[in-house]
Every structure is written in C-alpha cells, then in structure tokens.
Amino acid sequence: MRAKITAQHRPHHATQAAAAPEVRAAVPSPTVPSPLPGPAPTTGPITWDELHLAGRNHEAPLESLRWPVSPPGLHYVLTHFDVPDVDPVAWRLRFGGVVSHALALTLSDLRRRPRRTLTVTLECAGNGRSRLEPRPISQPWDLGGFGTAEWTGTPLAPLLAEAGVEPEAVELVFEGEDRGFQAGVEQRFARSLSIAEASAPDVLLAYEMNGAPLPPQHGFPVRLVVPGWYGMASVKWLSSIEAVAEPFAGYQQAVAYRYQEDADDGGAPVERIRVRSLMVPPGVPDFLTRRRTVDAGPTMLRGRAWSGAGPVTKVEVGIDGVWAAAQLEPPVGPYAWQEWSCPWVATRGAHRLACRAHDAAGNVQPEEAPWNLQGMGNNGVQTLEVEVRDPGAAS
Amino acid sequence: MRAKITAQHRPHHATQAAAAPEVRAAVPSPTVPSPLPGPAPTTGPITWDELHLAGRNHEAPLESLRWPVSPPGLHYVLTHFDVPDVDPVAWRLRFGGVVSHALALTLSDLRRRPRRTLTVTLECAGNGRSRLEPRPISQPWDLGGFGTAEWTGTPLAPLLAEAGVEPEAVELVFEGEDRGFQAGVEQRFARSLSIAEASAPDVLLAYEMNGAPLPPQHGFPVRLVVPGWYGMASVKWLSSIEAVAEPFAGYQQAVAYRYQEDADDGGAPVERIRVRSLMVPPGVPDFLTRRRTVDAGPTMLRGRAWSGAGPVTKVEVGIDGVWAAAQLEPPVGPYAWQEWSCPWVATRGAHRLACRAHDAAGNVQPEEAPWNLQGMGNNGVQTLEVEVRDPGAAS
Numbered sequence: 206m207r208a209k210i211t212a213q214h215r216p217h218h219a220t221q222a223a224a225a226p227e228v229r230a231a232v233p234s235p236t237v238p239s240p241l242p243g244p245a246p247t248t249g250p251i252t253w254d255e256l257h258l259a260g261r262n263h264e265a266p267l268e269s270l271r272w273p274v275s276p277p278g279l280h281y282v283l284t285h286f287d288v289p290d291v292d293p294v295a296w297r298l299r300f301g302g303v304v305s306h307a308l309a310l311t312l313s314d315l316r317r318r319p320r321r322t323l324t325v326t327l328e329c330a331g332n333g334r335s336r337l338e339p340r341p342i343s344q345p346w347d348l349g350g351f352g353t354a355e356w357t358g359t360p361l362a363p364l365l366a367e368a369g370v371e372p373e374a375v376e377l378v379f380e381g382e383d384r385g386f387q388a389g390v391e392q393r394f395a396r397s398l399s400i401a402e403a404s405a406p407d408v409l410l411a412y413e414m415n416g417a418p419l420p421p422q423h424g425f426p427v428r429l430v431v432p433g434w435y436g437m438a439s440v441k442w443l444s445s446i447e448a449v450a451e452p453f454a455g456y457q458q459a460v461a462y463r464y465q466e467d468a469d470d471g472g473a474p475v476e477r478i479r480v481r482s483l484m485v486p487p488g489v490p491d492f493l494t495r496r497r498t499v500d501a502g503p504t505m506l507r508g509r510a511w512s513g514a515g516p517v518t519k520v521e522v523g524i525d526g527v528w529a530a531a532q533l534e535p536p537v538g539p540y541a542w543q544e545w546s547c548p549w550v551a552t553r554g555a556h557r558l559a560c561r562a563h564d565a566a567g568n569v570q571p572e573e574a575p576w577n578l579q580g581m582g583n584n585g586v587q588t589l590e591v592e593v594r595d596p597g598a599a600s
Numbered sequence: 601m602r603a604k605i606t607a608q609h610r611p612h613h614a615t616q617a618a619a620a621p622e623v624r625a626a627v628p629s630p631t632v633p634s635p636l637p638g639p640a641p642t643t644g645p646i647t648w649d650e651l652h653l654a655g656r657n658h659e660a661p662l663e664s665l666r667w668p669v670s671p672p673g674l675h676y677v678l679t680h681f682d683v684p685d686v687d688p689v690a691w692r693l694r695f696g697g698v699v700s701h702a703l704a705l706t707l708s709d710l711r712r713r714p715r716r717t718l719t720v721t722l723e724c725a726g727n728g729r730s731r732l733e734p735r736p737i738s739q740p741w742d743l744g745g746f747g748t749a750e751w752t753g754t755p756l757a758p759l760l761a762e763a764g765v766e767p768e769a770v771e772l773v774f775e776g777e778d779r780g781f782q783a784g785v786e787q788r789f790a791r792s793l794s795i796a797e798a799s800a801p802d803v804l805l806a807y808e809m810n811g812a813p814l815p816p817q818h819g820f821p822v823r824l825v826v827p828g829w830y831g832m833a834s835v836k837w838l839s840s841i842e843a844v845a846e847p848f849a850g851y852q853q854a855v856a857y858r859y860q861e862d863a864d865d866g867g868a869p870v871e872r873i874r875v876r877s878l879m880v881p882p883g884v885p886d887f888l889t890r891r892r893t894v895d896a897g898p899t900m901l902r903g904r905a906w907s908g909a910g911p912v913t914k915v916e917v918g919i920d921g922v923w924a925a926a927q928l929e930p931p932v933g934p935y936a937w938q939e940w941s942c943p944w945v946a947t948r949g950a951h952r953l954a955c956r957a958h959d960a961a962g963n964v965q966p967e968e969a970p971w972n973l974q975g976m977g978n979n980g981v982q983t984l985e986v987e988v989r990d991p992g993a994a995s
Binding site: 252258261263269280282284342345347492493494498 | 674679681737738744816885888
C-alpha cells in the first residue's frame with residue numbers, strides 16, 4: 206500500500222503533467238534556491254510534529270464520499286499557521302501593484318457585484334503524502350485531504366479590468382491574513398497565478414460555502430477559489446491582490462508546492478489536481494485498526510472520482526487484481542467529482558479492493574504514485590483489504 | 601509536558617471524583633471482566649493506527665477558543681466506527697424494555713414536543729491522552745478534544761413518564777446506529793445512564809446544532825446530549841432507548857471508559873468532565889513544529905475553562921512558574937465554558953506559559969494528570985513554551 210521509491214517512478218509526474226491539455230503555458234519559473242521546505246523524508250516512525258498536524262488539520266472520512274456535497278465540517282481543512290479571527294467590517298480587499306486604479310473593496314462591495322455559485326471539488330496537493338516511502342515530513346495526509354462544496358462569490362476577472370492591470374504585469378499575488386514561520390521563513394501565506402489563469406471566468410472571490418458565510422477555517426470572510434487546482438491556489442482569508450511585473454518568488458510558490466526530485470531540483474510547480482478515485486469502505490470497521498469486515502453476498506461498491514485536467518471518463522474497480530468498469534455518473538458541475546458504483550458479490554475470505562480513474566486528458570491513476578521530495582500529487586490507486594464473512598457469523 | 605507515572609499520581613482521580621458534589625450515588629457497577637480495550641500502553645513511537653485515527657477524528661485547534669460557540673466544523677469529532685448515513689424519514693426512536701408503553705417516535709414527533717436550547721461544552725474523555733507516558737494506544741488526542749455548541753431538542757425526562765418506566769428499571773441504555781468492532785467485540789455504540797441521571801431536566805434528545813439540523817458526524821438526525829458529562833454519554837445517531845432491570849454491561853460501559861489502574865482493575869466509570877482550562881496560543885506558529893513566536897510588549901492571554909462538577913471559580917495563569925489570577929467571565933449557561941483573560945508584558949527570551957482552573961466543587965487541575973490505563977480524564981495543566989522577540993525583529 207505504501208509506494209516505494211524505484212527508479213521508474215521518479216519521472217512519472219512529469220509525464221502526467223505534460224499529458225494534461227489544460228495546463229497553460231506558464232510564465233517561466235524564477236530560478237529557485239530550493240531550500241528543503243522541511244526535514245528530510247524518512248522511513249522512520251511517525252513524529253510528534255506529524256501527529257499534532259494530523260490533529261489540527263482535518264481529513265474527510267472516506268464514508269463522507271456518500272454525500273454529493275461534503276457536509277459541513279467534513280470538508281478537509283489545512284491551515285498553515287493559525288486560523289485568523291478577521292473582523293468582516295474592518296476587512297478590506299486591496300488590489301494594487303502595477304495597476305492603473307488601485308482598489309480597496311469592502312465585503313459589501315463584493316456582495317453587490319455579480320454573484321456566482323460553483324460546485325467545486327478541492328484537494329490538498331499533499332493528499333496521500335503519508336503513504337509515500339520515504340515519507341516527507343509535513344501534514345501527514347492519508348487519503349482524506351478532499352472535499353466538495355458549493356462556493357458562492359463574485360468572479361475575479363472583471364476586477365482585473367476595473368483595476369486596470371498594466372500590460373507589464375505577469376502575475377497576480379494573492380496574500381492571506383494567516384501568518385507564521387515555515388522552514389525559518391516568516392511569512393503571510395501567499396500564492397500567485399499568471400494573468401491568464403487569474404482571468405479564467407470561474408476563478409471566484411468566494412464569501413459563502415454551502416449557502417452560509419465562510420466558516421473561519423475555510424477563509425472567512427473571503428477566499429479565492431481556483432477550480433481544478435490543488436487547494437494551495439485557493440488562498441484563504443484573502444487580504445490583498447498585487448499585480449507584479451516579475452514572477453512571484455514567495456515561499457509557498459518558489460519553495461513549497463513543487464514536484465522536486467531532490468533538494469537540488471528546483472522542481473515543477475504544483476498546479477492542477479491529478480486524476481483520482483476513492484471508494485467508500487464497505488462493511489464495518491474495527492475502531493483502532495480500521496480493518497473492514499463485510500458480509501458475504503451482493504454489495505454495491507461506491508465512490509467518487511475527479512480530475513483537474515477534465516472530466517473523468519472511466520473508473521475501474523479491482524477485485525483481487527481483476528479490473529472491471531464501474532458505472533460512472535456525470536459531474537454535477539464542471540469542477541465537481543463524479544459518483545461511481547460497481548456491484549460486487551462478496552465471497553467469504555480476504556479480498557483486496559481497489560479503484561482507479563481515467564480522465565479526458567488521457568491520465569490514469571498509477572498503481573504506485575510518483576515519489577517526490579515534498580510528497581505532492583500522490584494519486585496512487587487506493588487499495589483496501591477486507592475480510593468477508595458469512596452473514597450468519599455476525600455476533 | 602508529558603506526564604510520567606509516579607506513585608502519587610495514581611490515586612488522584614478517585615480523590616477528584618469524590619470531591620464533586622454532583623456525582624450521584626451510582627447503581628453498583630457490574631463485575632467487569634476487564635479485558636484490555638486495546639493494545640498495551642507504550643513509550644514507543646506513534647503508531648500508524650494512531651495517526652489514522654488522528655486524521656479521521658477532528659481536534660478543535662486551540663485558536664478556536666476565541667469563539668464563544670465553536671464555529672461549524674471546529675467542534676471536536678470522535679466517531680468510533682463509521683459516520684452512518686441515516687434516512688431521517690425512515691428513522692424511528694424506539695423506547696422499550698421494562699416500560700408499560702413502548703414508544704416509536706418519528707423525527708416529526710420529537711420536533712412537535714417542547715423545544716429547548718442549551719449551550720453545552722463537550723469534551724472527549726480521552727482528551728490529552730497522547731500526553732500520557734506510557735501512552736495508551738487509542739485516539740491520540742493532544743488537547744483539542746473539546747467544543748461548545750448550542751444544542752436544540754426536547755428534554756428526555758417527560759418521555760420516561762410517557763413510556764411508563766417500571767420501578768424495577770435501574771438504567772436506560774442508549775444505542776446508536778454506528779457499528780463495528782472494538783477489541784474483538786462486534787457492537788453498536790451503546791451507553792447507559794441511571795434512571796436518576798437520565799431524568800435530569802437538562803438531558804436532551806437533540807436534533808439541531810447551532811440552529812441547523814445536526815451534521816452527519818454529530819449524530820444526525822438525533823443524538824443524546826448529557827450536559828456536564830464527557831462526550832461518550834451523549835450517544836450520537838440515537839436509535840433506541842431501553843429500560844433495563846440490571847446495570848448495562850455493554851462494551852462501552854463496562855470495558856471502555858473506565859479509570860483503570862491496570863488490566864486487573866475493573867476501574868471506576870468515567871462520568872463528569874474534570875475541570876480544565878486552555879489558552880489560545882499567543883503569537884504566531886511555525887507550520888511544522890507549532891513553536892510560537894511572540895512580539896515583546898503587552899499582550900492579552902486568553903482562553904476558556906470548564907468543569908462538569910460546577911462553575912469554574914478561578915483561573916490562574918503561570919508565567920515561568922509564577923501564578924497570578926486571571927479575569928474570569930461568567931458562563932453563558934450552566935454547562936458552557938467561561939472565558940478568561942490575563943494581561944502579560946512579554947519580555948525578550950524563552951518563557952513557559954501555563955493556565956489552571958479551579959471549580960466550585962474544590963477541584964483544581966493537577967500539574968501532571970493521573971495516569972490510567974485507558975488515558976481517560978487527563979486534565980493536566982496546559983503548558984506552552986514561547987519565544988519572545990523584539991518587535992523590530994519581525995522579518
């Protein structure tokens with residue numbers, strides 16, 4: 206279940222990224238000094254730092270895949286620093302830099318602008334990190350770094366025109382209110398998008414999640430939502446947007462969130478969500494080990510699948526290594542996951558279940574994920590060992 | 601920071617329980633075979649099972665103590681098995697056993713009954729478990745197993761009269777829809793209360809949390825809320841109530857949730873929440889280590905405190921071992937936490953902050969918590985190391 210480093214895995218991520226037609230021609234990345242954004246990866250035991258991060262940051266339990274929109278509190282949460290307590294009355298969104306008309310917008314200003322709701326599946330770029338071997342030391346996601354929500358806000362693109370972004374601008378830098386240290390660098394969380402990416406009509410300045418004001422941990426009062434991209438692009442607690450004439454070299458852009466082979470590799474930037482499918486674990490769990498027991502007989506395997514490179518075109522379910530196509534439903538929106546289901550007649554004994562998705566760009570989940578230094582984009586196939594018993598065996 | 605076993609700690613919990621006047625004369629516990637409810641406690645590294653539990657079950661981040669009611673999604677969640685997906689239309693609450701009129705109530709039936717809202721602080725009995733040494737292997741809470749919510753529902757007590765609980769009944773058994781295995785025992789999660797405890801006017805059958813239907817992970821459609829008790833009593837996804845003539849000997853009553861010295865000790869039952877205070881960590885964190893940096897100068901230390909044995913009467917803040925009384929606010933309700941604050945003029949260098957609470961029953965938080973085999977009720981004083989820098993040092 207844990208992917209090992211082998212020579213043939215290393216180049217996979219580059220191949221996969223190249224196959225996605227939606228990947229826009231990026232502004233050339235700045236030359237990166239590439240300090241390691243944390244301790245060296247390890248094959249050793251889980252550290253206390255990892256345990257504490259796992260407690261603070263919330264995984265979606267896999268059974269939450271039953272709901273088409275993640276119920277409140279079951280969407281994944283990653284907070285780099287502390288959840289800030291932002292006064293929505295005093296809050297302003299400042300839009301400056303190389304623009305002809307700097308703006309300072311209130312929450313009411315944003316709410317008066319055109320309103321748009323999008324159902325978007327977001328995933329943390331580090332989802333699946335703890336399954337890599339060696340294991341990069343950071344937020345130790347198992348597979349629950351995902352969620353789907355209805356985000357309501359106003360499109361960003363018209364604001365670019367109103368601010369009068371100058372032709373020499375190459376990127377917009379989005380900065381949040383959350384601040385702290387990472388790898389010795391004091392910072393507010395900040396990420397950039399190219400002008401073309403930021404101008405996409407579906408990039409939102411969101412102020413509602415599932416019809417209610419954003420909860421504090423999801424970016425209250427306003428966050429960016431960049432559909433199709435891993436979650437780091439959707440900057441929470443957004444406080445400023447700055448048009449810049451040089452590619453942004455901030456920590457979360459130039460050091461973190463890169464597909465690095467090793468510390469000497471500047472690495473490719475982490476961008477769109479790689480294709481993934483996950484299964485609702487069938488049967489019932491053991492409290493501690495989470496091992497599953499399933500009653501023999503017909504059972505319906507279900508789950509959801511998504512990709513930032515386009516619709517999912519096929520999901521396959523593997524039973525003891527034999528793959529069969531699942532029934533795949535259309536997405537509820539262009540950026541939302543798709544439900545799949547596959548009947549299974551469970552027979553007594555131990556079985557190994559798996560699922561894998563293909564997307565319209567031709568990507569397919571690898572059996573073992575491409576290893577990289579930061580543990581990004583691990584979309585390796587989910588496998589699940591279950592023990593099937595006679596229904597009469599229930600105690 | 602991690603409590604060690606020392607001889608003088610072992611008897612503390614018994615002393616503390618005896619000091620709480622609210623502890624009712626309990627029905628004598630059944631003789632318990634005391635199988636160990638999990639692997640032996642360890643001084644070894646964090647296990648994968650613990651890491652996976654930490655991912656599934658959600659801690660409240662300590663900065664969420666800033667809010668008088670935990671924001672949606674920041675209340676702690678412990679799910680023993682899987683979050684069940686309950687159809688609220690088909691759902692019935694069955695009330696049977698030694699009663700003269702068995703009942704089967706729909707959700708509408710409950711909503712038509714008298715409606716009551718209570719603000720209640722809940723805490724997991726295992727909160728702080730991972731700080732014990734040796735460390736019991738179970739959900740590895742740091743300090744975030746807490747939350748406060750406005751629970752709306754109908755009082756349970758009148759239903760006891762309507763069902764006609766017979767005089768020979770000694771307890772009510774509350775069973776939830778969630779099921780699975782624990783320590784080899786297949787079960788639905790079930791807990792009991794004595795008739796006297798269940799008759800308390802503030803025990804609710806709750807169907808709303810913070811003004812909205814219960815989220816799935818908090819017990820949708822209906823859960824029990826037992827104010828003042830650790831969370832295991834507030835059975836989620838409630839499906840049946842059974843009046844029984846013998847004390848309930850189910851797994852979560854007779855094996856789990858006991859203050860056991862060792863595996864041969866039947867142990868005292870875990871009941872009311874021990875007095876505790878927690879502090880919002882001042883300054884800013886490091887992403888990985890969560891170490892805090894504070895700017896020199898005046899800063900306000902804040903937090904909340906609570907006890908299941910009555911109001912909190914005093915909170916003290918310790919700065920480098922010197923204790924001073926904090927300003928303590930009244931509770932917003934009889935079962936809700938109380939805010940405290942304490943000004944501090946931070947001077948450059950390393951400092952050790954702490955807080956401890958006293959309650960009306962005379963209980964005070966111990967510096968190191970009483971060790972017990974299951975890691976229950978660890979209310980040891982929170983301590984926090986911070987580094988204070990000159991404000992000009994900000995990078």
